Amino acid sequence: MDIVLLNVVILIYLLVVGYLGYKGWKTTKCAEDYMVGGRKIHPFVMAMSYGATFISTAAIVGFGGIAGIYGMSLLWLPFLNIFIGVLIAFVFFGKRTRKMGHNLGALTFPELLSKRFESKFIQWFSGLLIFCAMPIYAAAVLIGAARFIETTLGISFEIALLVFSIIIAAYVVMGGLKGVMYTDAFQASIMFLGMLFLLYKTYSILGGVTSAHLEITNFTPLISGNLIEIGHLGLTSMPEFGSQLWWTIVSSIILGVGTGVLAQPQLVVRFMTVKSNRELNRAVLIGGIFIFVATGTSYVVGALSNAYFMNTEGILSIAATATETFPKGNVDSIIPLYINKAMPEWFIYVFLVSLLAAAMSTLSSQFHAQGTSIGRDVYETITGKKGGNSVHITRIGIIFAIVIAVVLGYVLPGGIIAKGTALFFGLCTAAFLPIYALGLFWKRTTKEGAISGLLSGTFSSIFCLVFLHKAEAVPLGISKMLFGREVLISSMPWPYVDPVLIAFPISFIVTILVSLLTKAPSKEHLDKCFKGI
Known part of the structure; x- marks a missing residue:
């Protein structure tokens, strides 16, 4: 390990991040600056921040590792990421969100929903839901970064997790959204270049595109019998239609993550940071290219890592990650181990920074x-106190959120990132997407309909997680304790159908039905919401 080179790379990176965080702090003068960047963010900064927030270590390490086991079937996800997460999100949702947010003076996603439907309940309930549910996602991102630091620097996972969290806390608490977005744009640029080199170098090592893909295609007989039993047909094939693995990949990974991007609170707020639709139009191409390279590369490299480990060690990727702690291997270690084994030393350090950038941008x-959910959406809504004090509460909320994520990072099991x-x-798709989409595009959506949709989506999703979806129901054990069964419905495919495919339609239908049965919003309120749209 070249300690001097490593220290130089990390020092330069931290100095730039520190400067950008300081710049955000210096230009943050009010709540609007802290929460939506003053609504004057440059389209390049907005697009790269959106992409960097979306693409994290969860995508690179977590889903890249999943691709190391399941193969290139995950490449349908980047397609949905670009089509739904960029094109539809920016062009259709983003423009209306920006304008409506400006019309109503909304500074957060829950506040936008609240003011659209004239309901304080929607704001504080949504804020509380975000604060309570997001830590597991944040912990997954933290774990991804800490695993790579552990593998690269040879320090303990626990220390890596703690130190990394402290660095993020420093500039998020002080700089607000401006500091976050400035650093995001810088970090996304590093990620983009790092992923391009990683893809190029991987294909070079394996003798080119055709040779590499043909090699992993021939690994089908080597795939674990357990995977074959649940529908695995090879690293370059989709799983058997209707099998357990097919439902897991299609419903949970491709559809769940691919559509869920539309209702991510930390992404929606980006649309409210630019001053006009022109900026959003300019951001589409930038965001699309970035997400295509970042996600596509991680999934391709994850699958191709099998060829590298087979050529060098005679085993597949998951077997190469086996340790005393994880005797059967740890999917979250596939990408970190591959980078450290296959890439040149200088790139390992640069990629470490790229991965830190990915994690820091998403976590921030x-x-x-x-x-902001606690400060703006819960505290202000319940107490009625507005102004500077809510920024202090927001900063305290950020500190608590970081502590919760760190604790979860220590206790969650391996393979948890994806x-x-x-x-x-x-959960966000089921709870927020129906009322968010209908609120933007259907004026007849009522307050009562939105509340009903929010509650039905939230609790039907939780019910499915606890009693129907095997991946969560079995570890939780609540169904087993109450009913003596691991899941309430054990016949195929229900134990493997992601909750979003059940909860989202329920929420959507309930929102429409209750809206049709209740009094329509006033024309004056709708005119205010949809002015200029």
Whole structure:
């Protein structure tokens, strides 16, 4: 290990991040600056911040590791990420969100919903839900970064997790959203270049695109019998249609994460940081290219890592990660181990910074969203006190959010990164997406309909997680304790159908039905909401 080179790379990175965080702090003068960047963020900064917030260690380490086991079937996810997460999100949702947020003076996602439907309940309930549910996603991102630091620097996972969290806390608490977005744009640029080199170098090591893909295609007979039994057909094939693995990949990973991006509070608020639709139009191409490279590379490299380990050690990727702690291997260690084994030393240090950037950009936005949820959406709404004091409460909320994420990072099991991400995305889709989409595009949506949709989506999703979806129901053990069964419905495919496919339709239908049965919003309020839209 070249300690001098490593220290130089990390020092330069931290100095730039520190400067950008300081710049955000210096230009943050009011709550609007702290929460939506003063609504004057440059389109490049907005697009890269959006992409960096979305693409984290959960995507690179977590889902990249999943691709190391399940193969390139995950490449459908980048397609949805770009089509739904960028094109539809920016062009259709983003423009209306920006304008409506400006019309109503909304500074957070829950506040936008609250003012659209004239309901304080929606604001504080949504804020509380975000604060309580997001820590598992934040912990998953923290774990991804700490695992790479552990593998690269040879320090303990626990120390890596703690030190990394303290660094993030420093600039998120002080700089607000401006500090977060400035650092996001810088970090996303590092990520983009790092992922391009990683893809190029991987194909070079394996003899080119055709040779590499053909090699992992021929690994099908080597795949674990347990995976074959649940529908695995090879690293370059989709799983068997209707199998357990097919439902897991399609419903939880591809659809759950691919559509959940539309209702991510930390992403929606980005639309409210630019001053016009022109900035959003300019951001589409930037965001699309970035997400395509970042996600596509991690999934391809994850699958191709099998060829590298087979050529060098005679085993597949998951077997190469086996340790005393994880005798059967740890999916979260596949990408870190591959980088450290296959890449040149100088790139390992640069990629360490890229991965730190990915984690820091996402975590800073998550912690900022959690803090504003407590300060703006819960504290202000319940107490009626507005102004500077809520910024102090927001900063305290951010500190609590970081502490919770660190504690979860220590106690959650291995292989949790992708699962934790999919779980949070699915919950947001079920709880928020129906009322968010209908609130933007259907004027007839009522306060009562929105509240009913929010509650039905939230609690039907939780019910499915606790009693129906095997991945969560079995570890929780509540169904087993109450009913003597691991899941209430054991016949295929229900134990493997992601809760979002059940909870989202329920929430959507309930919102529409209750809206049709209740009094329509006043014309004056709708005119205010939809002015200029």
